[in-house]
Amino acid sequence: MNFMHALNAAWQDRNSLLCVGLDPDPARFPAHLRGQPDAIFTFCKAIVDATADLVCSFKPQIAYFAAQRAEEQLQALIAHIHSAHPTIPVILDAKRGDIGSTAEQYAIEAFERFKADALTVNPYMGRDSIEPYLAYGDKGIILLCRTSNPGGSDLQFLDVGGEKLYERLARLVSGDWNQSGQCALVVGATFPGEIARVRELTGNMPLLVPGIGAQGGDIEATVRAGCTATGDGLLINSSRAILYAGNGEDFANAARRVAVDTRDAINACRHPA
């Protein structure tokens, strides 16, 4: 699968900008799943199957799997998405970043071991640190630009010669770093003003936007700030608000209901009456 082609097709075919984040926390699982072997896989698979027709992508966050020694369940989950929902791209959220020789290993982990279609990467070690990921020409490389957490301003807002660091990063990535067309950026929904600025600086580059739902970001402000002229360009992520919408045996249906509402709330702003 070519990530950018698959993403464009998913935006159109599913009429959705929603990315469901898969952040499985066993302490929040419904009682009937707790303590079961492979509970993480079972939980995430149920969410995936209940929401697959509503999303443009899934985003498993690797920390939730690694913390539980559940990397094999992550591998099985991504294999399940590829097999049962083959048109939906999978973004592995790992925020990797290191010198080139180590980045090569991270790229092997993400793209050969886990078979993700895209990976989140921390770009602050510079261009050479992202080249090993770019070597996988059909994969998406999604670079942190303006993160959703309040402390993101500590560094990303520093003035670097008349512009803010996140603005410099957006210009660099959309220009020189993106010659192969594989790059996208992370910009938090908690900062719609910066979404608008990044959109201005990057043309139609896809923006992964976490921060609606549990973090309180505003859907309407996000969509208005970040949609391209064709009404897409955004992967708006929600994790906890969807995953833990219910905590009974019908948790997947509860998740689906919130995912439908979220997708529809996004679409209502994309296509104003």
Ligand SMILES: O=c1ccn([C@@H]2O[C@H](COP(=O)(O)O)[C@@H](O)[C@H]2O)c(=O)[nH]1
């Ligand atoms: O700036 C960022 C970058 C990544 N994230 C990740 O997105 C999800 C958000 O989860 P919610 O439950 O919807 O708040 C999570 O995996 C983060 O690691 C982010 O929030 N902000």
